[in-house]
Amino acid sequence: MIQKPYHVDLQELMRVYETNYAKLNALLPSRPSKDDVRCYEAAAMMYQLQIEEVTKYTTLVTICQSDEFSVFPLPTMSVRLYHDARVAEVCKAEQLHQVRAKYEYPNNRMAQKDEKAQLNRFLGDWLTFCLKHGISRTPINVG
Template sequence: MSDIVVERAYVQSLPKYITLCERNYLRALKVLPHEEHGAQRAIELANVHYVIEVQGCARYTTDITIKQTSASNVFFPSLHLSVRLYHDAKVAEVIHQDYHQRIKPSYRYPNPNMHQKDEKYQINAFLADWLMACLESGKTPLNWDVNNGLV
């Protein structure tokens, strides 16, 4: 008898993804500049300079970009992420990476652009790691609300 291998489509774990985006939201609030269009915050992390800029504010969302302004290595491309914060749901997710099209929830593999099956999750996990690194060892003034402003 021969065994037939049936390949199932990739199905993302929605609770795992939402938890990641909720944590990204909380971390992003700490490094965000003031929520007004064009506001910027500079961050230095491991001798590499980044700028977080508010691109747009609406009632329930804020769009920000994270750009690398100094090159860390000629072999690695500079970082550029577009992130949307959804204030009503309290989640933040990457919507564009390096000026590419919107990131799909999942991709068939293999594909012409060589995206991973879980590309959206991986990019948001990278954002989580980057935000955590900024909070732990980045050089920037952060938005800390100590005792609800009653210092």
């Protein structure tokens, strides 16, 4: 079986970025500043959005699952919002310190060929879930 090389669907990826930007802005403060934290509870899980960096054209947000009594490492990702383009993209997730547009497969980190697209679609699904079912809470731990 011959495998076709993976090609990034740029139009689809940009659509995901644009919708993620709108959804994420609905969960963040209207005028974010560094170290602002928002916490949401959805389906008995707590999620924190922490503003890491604010510049004139971008905002960097760390999104993590938080739990007071967690024994295991919890999922974390960094998302950069580009305000001039009105898009948000996952730029870091778990073991990937920089998410590339595509990966050769197999690879040492076992990233999928379309890892970036999958992470950004997951972010969109998660944001939709939080907007529909999330309840704002006081942050558990900051830092």
